[in-house]
Every structure is written in structure tokens, then in C-alpha cells.
Amino acid sequence: MTHLKRLSAPKTWEILRKEKVYAVRPKPGKHEHKYGISLAVFLRDIVGIFKTLHEIKKVMYNKEIFVDGRVIKDYKYCLGFNDIVSIPKINKFFRIVYSIKGGISFIEINQKESELKTLKVIRKDVVKKGKTQIGFYDGSNLLTNEKVKMGDSVLINLKDKKIVKVLPLEKNSFVEIIKGKHIGNHGIIKNIEKQGNKTLAEIDVGDKKIKTLIENVFVEVKR
Known part of the structure; x- marks a missing residue:
């Protein structure tokens, strides 16, 4: 099915649920259903x-929407955490993040930032x-001579697919909690215990310290 009822949409979708009946269901992809959202x-x-699906389809037809540097032509394409959405023609660039309530949200970034992604x-x-x-959480792979460990993150240049920096999972690393x-x-x-x-x-989030499973954390560049 192309659509699902808004009232049944994942809780991570921070959308108005009673304004309309249906929302576009994402195609199965690199993100789990409850952590993914259609483009x-x-x-x-x-x-x-954009105000309508028709507007989105028109822009896609003209090959003006990119995700992680690739042209996307399917409005049902599944997006998720840390994906980079770019619309260069109107100078709009976004990184998908989680809100403090656990919903799928975004931050607006510049073109230079849109060329880098943490995996x-x-x-x-x-x-x-x-x-x-090395295999990444989003299903992509990369051949490398870099020394990396399971759970580490790497900062990738999306243009040449080269590692810019290794971000080790260790004490004093800056992390985001992406599950739980x-x-x-x-x-x-x-x-780490x-x-x-x-x-x-154990993570210091500013006003308190919280504990979570190590697999729930994602080492990130401190911005």
C-alpha cells in the first residue's frame, strides 16, 4: 500500500494526525519502520x-532532490537518522536528527556540511x-585501510566516499542516543561498564547523567 492512516503512523513521526486521514508510507529500506519516514x-x-505531493513529484521529475549526494526520484524513499537531504536549486540542505521527544526532526545545514555524513x-x-x-548502520559498505572498531563512527565525504575522520566509541566521546x-x-x-x-x-547530557546500552549510542561530531 502507498499510504497508511496517520493515526497508525509510528510515534517518531511528529505530524498532525487528525488534519488528514492518510500519509505516504515509506518503502522498505535501510531504516527500521519505526525509525524511518517517507521523503x-x-x-x-x-x-x-512543499505544500502538496504534486509539488514534490514535479521537483523530483526535474532531478532536484538528493539524499546523501544521490538523486532520488521516489517520493516514498525511506529516510532516517543522519540522512542528508539536499535541494541545491533552492539552497536548502537538511540533516535528519531526533528531537528530545524521540521524534524524527531536522536541522538546517549549509552546502559544505551537506557533503559530509557520519556513519x-x-x-x-x-x-x-x-x-x-566495514559495514554501516544504513546498509552501506566501504573498503578501507583505516583502523576502526565495531561501534566507532566515521566521518565520510559523500563526494569521494573517503573517510575524513574516525570517531572512536570511548570515554569522553560526544554521542547521540538513537534508540531506547x-x-x-x-x-x-x-x-563504559x-x-x-x-x-x-553513562552519558552526561548537561543537567543529568543517564545510562543506556552501548548499542544505543552513536558517536558524532560535536557541532
């Missing part, structure tokens, strides 16, 4: 730079000639 809903209902490493494989293929009840919070890791078969990160 159409993001541009029309979250950002608000979390969730898989490592040694391939031929001793190179390492503390989703949307960000701060500095103060401690084992509790049975779980690893917890």
Missing part, C-alpha cells in the same frame, strides 16, 4: 517547504589484499 512526509509535513560501524570483514570492508527511552539526548560518555552480558554507557 514526501518529511518534506511536506516535517520541514514544510556508525556495525560490521567488519577482512577481504583480499588485507583490506577491511532516552532517544534524542546527546552528551559526553563519562564511563560491563553489567553481566550487557555493556552500558
Whole structure:
């Protein structure tokens, strides 16, 4: 189905649920259903730079909308955390983030910032000639000689797909919480500790310290 009822949409969608009956359902993609949102809903209902689906389709037909540097022609394309949405013709660039309430939100960035993306490493494989293929949370992969660990993040240049910087998952790293009840919070890791078969990160978020599973955190560039 192309649409779903707004009242049944994931709680992460910060949209008006009673104004209209339906919203555009995202196609299955690199993000989990409850953490993903269709490009159409993001541009029309979250950002608000287009008023109708017809306007979005027209701009897409002219190849004017990019996600992570690639032209996107499908208004049902699934977006999620840290994706970069660019519309260069009108000088609009956005990074998808979580609000403090855990909803899908955005920050407006400039063109230079839109050329960089932070990706979390969730898989490592040694391939031929001793190179390492690292797999990221969004399903993409990269061959590299860089020394990275599971859970680290890397800052990628979207134009040449090269690593600009490795962001290690360790004490004093700046992180965002991307899952769990503390989703949307960000701060500095103060401690990492084992509790049975779980690893917890203690994070100073400014006015308090919170603990969450280490897999819920995403090392990010402090902006």
C-alpha cells in the first residue's frame, strides 16, 4: 500500500494526525519502520517547504532532490537518522536528527556540511589484499585501510566516499542516543561498564547523567 492512516503512523513521526486521514508510507529500506519516514512526509509535513505531493513529484521529475549526494526520484524513499537531504536549486540542505521527544526532526545545514555524513560501524570483514570492508548502520559498505572498531563512527565525504575522520566509541566521546527511552539526548560518555552480558554507557547530557546500552549510542561530531 502507498499510504497508511496517520493515526497508525509510528510515534517518531511528529505530524498532525487528525488534519488528514492518510500519509505516504515509506518503502522498505535501510531504516527500521519505526525509525524511518517517507521523503514526501518529511518534506511536506516535517520541514514544510512543499505544500502538496504534486509539488514534490514535479521537483523530483526535474532531478532536484538528493539524499546523501544521490538523486532520488521516489517520493516514498525511506529516510532516517543522519540522512542528508539536499535541494541545491533552492539552497536548502537538511540533516535528519531526533528531537528530545524521540521524534524524527531536522536541522538546517549549509552546502559544505551537506557533503559530509557520519556513519556508525556495525560490521567488519577482512577481504583480499588485507583490506577491511566495514559495514554501516544504513546498509552501506566501504573498503578501507583505516583502523576502526565495531561501534566507532566515521566521518565520510559523500563526494569521494573517503573517510575524513574516525570517531572512536570511548570515554569522553560526544554521542547521540538513537534508540531506547532516552532517544534524542546527546552528551559526553563519562564511563563504559560491563553489567553481566550487557555493556552500558553513562552519558552526561548537561543537567543529568543517564545510562543506556552501548548499542544505543552513536558517536558524532560535536557541532
